[in-house]
Amino acid sequence: MVEIDTALVKNLIAAQFPDWADLPVRPVATSGWDNRTFHLGDEMSVRLPSAERYVAQVEKEHRFLPLLAPQLPLAIPLPLGLGRPGQGYPWPWSVYRWIKGEHSELQNIANLTEFAEDLADFLLALWKMDASDGPPAGRHNFHRGGSLEVYDAETRRSIEILSGEIDVPRITEIWEKALASRWMGKPVWVHGDVAEGNLLVRDGRLSAVIDFGSSGTGDPACDLVIAWTLFDDPAARAFRNRVGLDVQTWERARGWCLWKALITVAGEPGTNPLVKAQHRGWIDRIVVDHLGAL
Secondary structure, three states: OOOHHHHHHHHHHHOOOOOHHHOOOEOOOOOOOEEEEEEEEEOOEEEEOOOOOHOHHHHHHHHHHHHHHHHOOOOOOEEEEEOOOOEEEEEEEEEEEOOOOOHHHHHOOOOOHHHHHHHHEEEEHHHHHHOOOOOOOOOOOOOOOOOOHHHHHHHHHHHHOOOOOOOOHHHHHHHHHHOOOOOOOOOEOOOOOOOOEEEEOOOEEEEEEEEOOEEEEEEEHHHHOHHHHHOOHHHHHHHHHHEEEEHHHHHHHHHHHHHHHHHHOOOOOOHHHHHHHHHHHHHHHHHHHHHOOO
């Protein structure tokens, strides 16, 4: 893991964007797992991949976000500068316009059902956009929008590791249902990581969607995971009704959520050990939801 700190960012800015060299640099309150983010003055941010596997996201965001932004009902990041490797940092990096707002959490959302409906409207707008030139699911976005079969071996290994603490037959049933269907429509744009930390709130309302590093084109099921990770039952029902997708897509969505939860709780490499307890709760919610759908 590369050491990314304020001094590095200051040196990169001074060397490559000298017009901004006098602006203060400071870490954001909450940085992501894939990237490290810093304030640059009051109106900009600097975002640097934390590992080589996230590097492909940089050019993709610079190419496509300016095309997506005018067609969406909420703010998304606007790239202002594309940085080059330098000052001991080995990868490309980005400068963005800063979007004001707080990362979403239950405490700062005024009405969770309204929030769920606003998010559904954003996703519907995203999915309706022309995706013909967008990047198909692949390594660049960890296969979001693609087939869950990519993660079959990893998921089954995690089920085996957790066999003493989960209902293995039930979990396996949910996983195999998720694998059994395919998206039959045209590929759509997907965000790929619709999670609390990537949704901003102002005055209690959803105001922006950030971090399109996992975006691509394909099956929208991966964008539905938040139904189990943030929403309560009324909000999840409102979200589901608003997006209006078929039963099989929701089965694949359970699969996406289950995969992430299982590998995190099982401690697979690359997962965040600090959120194991949270992800264990996701597994329980998925099982309850699956049983209710039978």
